[in-house]
Amino acid sequence: MEKDKNYHMDIEKFRKHGKQVIDWLADYYENIEDYPVLSQVSPNEIRDSLPDHPPLEGETFDDILKDVSNIIVKGITHWQSPNFFAYFPANTSGPSILGELLSAGFGVQGMLWSTSPACTELETHVMNWLAEALQLPKKFFSNSFGGGVIEDSASSAALCALLAARERQVNNCSSDYHDKLSRCTVYISNQTHSSLKKACIIAGIGDDNIRYIPVNKNFSMQSDELLSKIRQDRLNKFIPTFVCGTVGTTSSLAIDPILKIGNICKTENVWFHIDAAMAGSAAICPEYRYLLNGIELADSFSFNPHKWLFTNFDCNCFYVANKNELIKALSVNPEYLKNKYSDSKDVIDYRDWQIPLGRRFRALKLWFVIRYYGLNGLRYHVKKHIEITGQLEELIKNDSEYELISPVSLNLICFRHKKDDDFNKILLDKLNKSGKIFMSHTILNDKYYLRLCIGQTNTKLSHVKKAWDLITRTAKRLTGS
Amino acid sequence: MEKDKNYHMDIEKFRKHGKQVIDWLADYYENIEDYPVLSQVSPNEIRDSLPDHPPLEGETFDDILKDVSNIIVKGITHWQSPNFFAYFPANTSGPSILGELLSAGFGVQGMLWSTSPACTELETHVMNWLAEALQLPKKFFSNSFGGGVIEDSASSAALCALLAARERQVNNCSSDYHDKLSRCTVYISNQTHSSLKKACIIAGIGDDNIRYIPVNKNFSMQSDELLSKIRQDRLNKFIPTFVCGTVGTTSSLAIDPILKIGNICKTENVWFHIDAAMAGSAAICPEYRYLLNGIELADSFSFNPHKWLFTNFDCNCFYVANKNELIKALSVNPEYLKNKYSDSKDVIDYRDWQIPLGRRFRALKLWFVIRYYGLNGLRYHVKKHIEITGQLEELIKNDSEYELISPVSLNLICFRHKKDDDFNKILLDKLNKSGKIFMSHTILNDKYYLRLCIGQTNTKLSHVKKAWDLITRTAKRLTGS
Numbered sequence: 001m002e003k004d005k006n007y008h009m010d011i012e013k014f015r016k017h018g019k020q021v022i023d024w025l026a027d028y029y030e031n032i033e034d035y036p037v038l039s040q041v042s043p044n045e046i047r048d049s050l051p052d053h054p055p056l057e058g059e060t061f062d063d064i065l066k067d068v069s070n071i072i073v074k075g076i077t078h079w080q081s082p083n084f085f086a087y088f089p090a091n092t093s094g095p096s097i098l099g100e101l102l103s104a105g106f107g108v109q110g111m112l113w114s115t116s117p118a119c120t121e122l123e124t125h126v127m128n129w130l131a132e133a134l135q136l137p138k139k140f141f142s143n144s145f146g147g148g149v150i151e152d153s154a155s156s157a158a159l160c161a162l163l164a165a166r167e168r169q170v171n172n173c174s175s176d177y178h179d180k181l182s183r184c185t186v187y188i189s190n191q192t193h194s195s196l197k198k199a200c201i202i203a204g205i206g207d208d209n210i211r212y213i214p215v216n217k218n219f220s221m222q223s224d225e226l227l228s229k230i231r232q233d234r235l236n237k238f239i240p241t242f243v244c245g246t247v248g249t250t251s252s253l254a255i256d257p258i259l260k261i262g263n264i265c266k267t268e269n270v271w272f273h274i275d276a277a278m279a280g281s282a283a284i285c286p287e288y289r290y291l292l293n294g295i296e297l298a299d300s301f302s303f304n305p306h307k308w309l310f311t312n313f314d315c316n317c318f319y320v321a322n323k324n325e326l327i328k329a330l331s332v333n334p335e336y337l338k339n340k341y342s343d344s345k346d347v348i349d350y351r352d353w354q355i356p357l358g359r360r361f362r363a364l365k366l367w368f369v370i371r372y373y374g375l376n377g378l379r380y381h382v383k384k385h386i387e388i389t390g391q392l393e394e395l396i397k398n399d400s401e402y403e404l405i406s407p408v409s410l411n412l413i414c415f416r417h418k419k420d421d422d423f424n425k426i427l428l429d430k431l432n433k434s435g436k437i438f439m440s441h442t443i444l445n446d447k448y449y450l451r452l453c454i455g456q457t458n459t460k461l462s463h464v465k466k467a468w469d470l471i472t473r474t475a476k477r478l479t480g481s
Numbered sequence: 482m483e484k485d486k487n488y489h490m491d492i493e494k495f496r497k498h499g500k501q502v503i504d505w506l507a508d509y510y511e512n513i514e515d516y517p518v519l520s521q522v523s524p525n526e527i528r529d530s531l532p533d534h535p536p537l538e539g540e541t542f543d544d545i546l547k548d549v550s551n552i553i554v555k556g557i558t559h560w561q562s563p564n565f566f567a568y569f570p571a572n573t574s575g576p577s578i579l580g581e582l583l584s585a586g587f588g589v590q591g592m593l594w595s596t597s598p599a600c601t602e603l604e605t606h607v608m609n610w611l612a613e614a615l616q617l618p619k620k621f622f623s624n625s626f627g628g629g630v631i632e633d634s635a636s637s638a639a640l641c642a643l644l645a646a647r648e649r650q651v652n653n654c655s656s657d658y659h660d661k662l663s664r665c666t667v668y669i670s671n672q673t674h675s676s677l678k679k680a681c682i683i684a685g686i687g688d689d690n691i692r693y694i695p696v697n698k699n700f701s702m703q704s705d706e707l708l709s710k711i712r713q714d715r716l717n718k719f720i721p722t723f724v725c726g727t728v729g730t731t732s733s734l735a736i737d738p739i740l741k742i743g744n745i746c747k748t749e750n751v752w753f754h755i756d757a758a759m760a761g762s763a764a765i766c767p768e769y770r771y772l773l774n775g776i777e778l779a780d781s782f783s784f785n786p787h788k789w790l791f792t793n794f795d796c797n798c799f800y801v802a803n804k805n806e807l808i809k810a811l812s813v814n815p816e817y818l819k820n821k822y823s824d825s826k827d828v829i830d831y832r833d834w835q836i837p838l839g840r841r842f843r844a845l846k847l848w849f850v851i852r853y854y855g856l857n858g859l860r861y862h863v864k865k866h867i868e869i870t871g872q873l874e875e876l877i878k879n880d881s882e883y884e885l886i887s888p889v890s891l892n893l894i895c896f897r898h899k900k901d902d903d904f905n906k907i908l909l910d911k912l913n914k915s916g917k918i919f920m921s922h923t924i925l926n927d928k929y930y931l932r933l934c935i936g937q938t939n940t941k942l943s944h945v946k947k948a949w950d951l952i953t954r955t956a957k958r959l960t961g962s
Contacts, residue, residue, distance in 0.1 A: 006858075006861060006862070007853075007854045007858030007859075007862065008574065008575070008862075008939070009576055009853060010575075011511055014503070014506070014507050014510070014575040015507045017575065017579060018500075018579060018582075019499075019503055021579045021583055021586075022495070022499030022500055023496060024583070026493075026496045026499070028586065028587075029495070029586075039597065041598050041599075043594070043598070043822065043828045044602070045598070046598055046599045050606050053610070053613060054610035054611070054851050054855075054856055055852055056855050056856050057855040057857055058853050058854050058855035058857070059852045059853065059855070064852050064853065071599075072603065072845075075597065075600075075602060076600075077596055077597040077598070079590060079596075080588045087817070090588055090590050090839070092586075093490060094489070094495040095542070095545075097495075097582070097585045097586050098495075098502045100582070100585035101502055101503075101578070101581070104573065104577070104582065104793050105506035105509065105510075105561075105578050106509075106557055106561070107560050107561045107572070107573040107793050107794065108558060108559075108560045108571075109568075109571050114519075114558070115560075115568075117520050117522050117524070117558070118520070118527045118557050121525070121527040121556060122527065122531070122553065125527075129535035130535070133535055152633065155837040155839070156836060159836065172682050172687050173688045173689070175689070177687045177688075178659060178662065178663030179663075181663075181685055181687075182658075182659030182660075194818075194838070195838055197813050198813045198836075201653050202640075202684065203683065203684070203685055204647075204662055204685015204686075205685075206654075206658045207653050207654045207658075208658065250815070251816070251817055306839075312585050313588065313839055314837075314839065314841060330679070332676075332678050333675070334675040334731070335923055335924045336731055336732055336922070337675075341524065346524045347524045355683065356633050356634035356636040356676070356795075357634060357636045357676055358571070358634045367545075368545055370535050370536070371535075371536055371539070371544075371545050372490060372545065374535075374536045374538040375535055376488075376538055376539070377488030377538075377539045381488065381489075384487075440817060441817070442817045443816045451817070457489070
């Protein structure tokens, strides 16, 4: 930032306004529980408060910040509120926010090692740190055949894994490419995240070549059905290409039988991807490491520190067992990006591990979080969330008006009032409109369930007790009892 | 951030450390010219300075920030230095950094309108503002059939455009999907950005179905060759699907004949995407709006405020003329994301406009930038960069030892010492190793050229003059003259 008056924010102003924003955010967090968790605005309400045309002349930073307070905040659904229980959390923390700030300030591109070596090397390093924390098999560490990379999301990680799997079966330059592509099949369950279906569509696998394997009563994939479907497909000249097993499905946090699926994939030579988007974070605690049993059989694995490890979105950690398979699927190498380091193969160029070319310095925030909390701090909070969930489970079990999906998995509870679906829909709507909590819903066994997920950075038992109290009181008012 | 001592950074500490980071960044910008622009570290040098294992116990923020100074900075290539002339810029600014900070602090997800209405509505709004600034045709505004969305990069925008184009020709659920997919062809030039080839591979178009249309002596696509190739393909039962025209190629900032290509695509019913990654920003100046002449014939268009509009990466602005075509290609709708607003169709759910599901509040930084600078401020700086480039062009033209690609386009100069390729390679290496400037290279007409791009936020004429002085002095030293 230069010091002329030619429209730029000069350095002294940056100091001043930067500190204003820090204070603004601190105040925001101090008062976050005063805002309705779910934004209560109607469609277009925010846009109607904004001028139709962009300003010709620059405005003051104070005016802009005032509009954040007066216009933007009311259109925010407060994902960082301790009373946010919807979907999966997207939790963050002080160290993470400040890591993101530094990354924005550096403004470097990490597409190649040489475009900012620290961006690549810190990423490789913290990915190894997390591999160690998760007790991942050796093959996922960067000093083996595999390695880790930060993607924006589990959706993108799954797409990259699928593309590598596709390339393993069908080289995109071969003359029989489309014939083979038309026979590539993918295996997921109806509980698998929707991004896997989207990945199949993107990658030209096509809707018809997705096989939905049935689940058991715990909503986890039936591995015998998987095996028989793969064999049947092979008999029919299909090319079984990719299986996604989930550790912690979105609907109910169900766990697919990773070890069994892994063995099938090994025998059948099918790429095995594990999507552990939220629940993977729990595996940093030795007592929950069992969630990943069988991961030694996987070709790729991803989880999101931006869900449950206090690191702001976007931060998905994606590991592959054989980096060459990934690079083969994603590398294109134009002249203007050639450089001696890439040629030497001594370095990692992460552009070849992802869909886009450009990339931010995302490792900084993850490094800040791991160092500021230490593994013990991270484990403490993850375990605390699971413990609180157990306490809520007891409360629900002891209330005869409610039923829940059992066993409760980690930090997600799916429950419903024993009255009908419509009642539960009205109840949820009422609760979310109160602004005091925000939950979402799902459908399991053809019934409508409320989903309450406990993973927000600052959620304590007191918040959950208050939430339960609100739920039961609201239901009572609705039933007139 | 709660106030307990359980590992979290409490609010008062956040205030303190946040202000430390702001001051750290301000100091960094104050001294940025003291660092070697291109990082001088060797492979693994950064990693070797980091502990092998993650810490069990948390560390102090001061210790972490100290390591940023002592370890990370030397591995940074300083993209924000005014002496950075390589690749394309990834420029940023004070208002943008602070917008990104606020976005990290809010930590909201914008996948659905309902998950944070302000995130969606502000995005729609600033995309319209920019459409107005660029004088885009009505169809790209959100109140028409089309609209704009922020993607992470021009690569992702191109992929989304290609997927919509593919879906227009071949429905992914149809029984003849793979037969048709195998006949879909894509038309680019050998100057088109490598991400287009990558998109074709990702989308299952396959390498063989990419047609490289020859370019003329100015490196722009020959539209007559395009037309004849499309017609020939159609005769051969191919399905011409997608053409990418570039406004400002990566190698030389060449401009494809948009109007001619557009007319061909219209007649031939082929999706026409315009990639104006860097040069598109120039079109906010009325005197450079001509760059986009013919855009009224395009189906989609993208440019990167994160390159040349003082907004930090990632911020690609992607416009489509018919949003339904995009949504049809990218929408999957699982139960757990259903909500009455999405059902009503009154709102935009941007998850259906992009590859991943989750999304950050990227509109904030763009809104901050447009408001803080005003259109006049943005225009002032873009024009200044082009003016400075013209001044450098004069200097090079007046030096008989150098030749350049003419006409020089906007803010990029490709030039070479008249000695051979090897000399230019050595010269570039020497210059970049000096740490005083950073340039990159390309190959044009089979010759090695140095690329000097002027778009960094704080680059002034004085920096460019100093760079030219360094280049000529270094070359003289190398030739011994």
